[in-house]
Amino acid sequence: xxxxxxxxxxxxxxxxxxxxxxxxxxxxxxxxxxxxxxxxxxxxxxxxxxxxxxxxxxxxxxxxxxxxxxxxxxxxxxxxxxxxxxxxxxxxxxxxxxxxxxxxxxxxxxxxxxxxxxxxxxxxxxxxxxxxxxxxxxxxxxxxxxxxxxxxxxxxxxxxxxxxxxxxxxxxxxxxxxxxxxxxxxxxxxxxxxxxxxxxxxxxxxxxxxxxxxxxxxxxxxxxxxxxxxxxxxxxxxxxxxxxxxxxxxxx
Numbered sequence: 001x002x003x004x005x006x007x008x009x010x011x012x013x014x015x016x017x018x019x020x021x022x023x024x025x026x027x028x029x030x031x032x033x034x035x036x037x038x039x040x041x042x043x044x045x046x047x048x049x050x051x052x053x054x055x056x057x058x059x060x061x062x063x064x065x066x067x068x069x070x071x072x073x074x075x076x077x078x079x080x081x082x083x084x085x086x087x088x089x090x091x092x093x094x095x096x097x098x099x100x101x102x103x104x105x106x107x108x109x110x111x112x113x114x115x116x117x118x119x120x121x122x123x124x125x126x127x128x129x130x131x132x133x134x135x136x137x138x139x140x141x142x143x144x145x146x147x148x149x150x151x152x153x154x155x156x157x158x159x160x161x162x163x164x165x166x167x168x169x170x171x172x173x174x175x176x177x178x179x180x181x182x183x184x185x186x187x188x189x190x191x192x193x194x195x196x197x198x199x200x201x202x203x204x205x206x207x208x209x210x211x212x213x214x215x216x217x218x219x220x221x222x223x224x225x226x227x228x229x230x231x232x233x234x235x236x237x238x239x240x241x242x243x244x245x246x247x248x249x250x251x252x
Contacts (some may be wrong), residue, residue: 009050014099015091017065017073018054022204023087024079028064034075035065043238048074069095095237110137123133125236130211138184164218164230170239182239189246192229214238234247 005019021028025228039046053061065076069164072095076088111133114245167179176182183200186192199217202209209215215234217227231239 004090006094008098008102009066011102013067013102014050015096016054017067018068020072020076024076024084026079028204031075032063032065035067035071038074043074045071045074053058062090069099098232108199134185134247134250137188138181151248163232164216165233165236166228166230170231170236173240175248182243185243185246185250186239189249191246197226199226202229209235 004015004023006013006015006170008014011054017031018028019029020026026115026135035049039049048068050066052064052066054064055061065071078092079088167182171177171182174182183192186191190203191206192202195201210217211233214230215231216229
């Protein structure tokens with residue numbers, strides 16, 4: 001995911017150790033160790049990092065750190081390379097913009113306004129806000145889908161692999177005519193993403209989908225073509241059982 005994730009915590013702009021690990025292609029465990037070492041070496045650093053926790057897709061809680069601009073700069077100053085430099089510049093720009101919004105008091109984004117509207121006493125306003133939040137969360141993939149349409153039919157020519165089901169079939173179980181909406185919702189919930197080759201892949205937190213036989217990759221008949229992510233019956237059941245929760249997450 002190319003979006004920089006920042007949030008306002010008690011008037012201070014922060015980002016998470018998980019997001020930093022993902023953007024800089026680091027193991028989150030290593031990033032946590034680096035932060036612990038920094039805070040242990042100098043107590044003055046402790047006000048730059050805040051121990052927090054998150055709940056993964058299976059309901060388990062894990063530690064993460066939230067860090068302000070100074071904490072981010074201290075942690076990432078040793079990250080080298082062209083790609084690392086590009087991410088540092090993106091983060092600096094994102095921090096600048098959000099901090100400026102906080103200073104002016106004009107920091108409610110369109111998404112944040114819709115989230116506030118969810119607390120309206122008018123049911124029609126709540127329904128409208130929910131619809132707009134889903135649209136905002138899935139919008140980045142709509143343009144990409146239009147571009148990929150010519151390739152969609154070719155996906156049916158993949159080599160058969162026993163027990164694997166296309167995302168399109170799972171989507172039809174949910175009442176959709178294609179896989180587009182389902183892929184958008186799973187992408188918005190940080191479950192799958194498209195790699196540089198255009199293949200849908202699970203994010204690091206969901207790599208267990210492959211190792212625990214919920215999904216697998218299937219090759220095309222054309223050896224030069226990219227593989228395709230497909231689902232086992234267990235994965236199909238898992239998607240159907242969790243889809244409504246994923247949609248609700250987009251409105252929280």
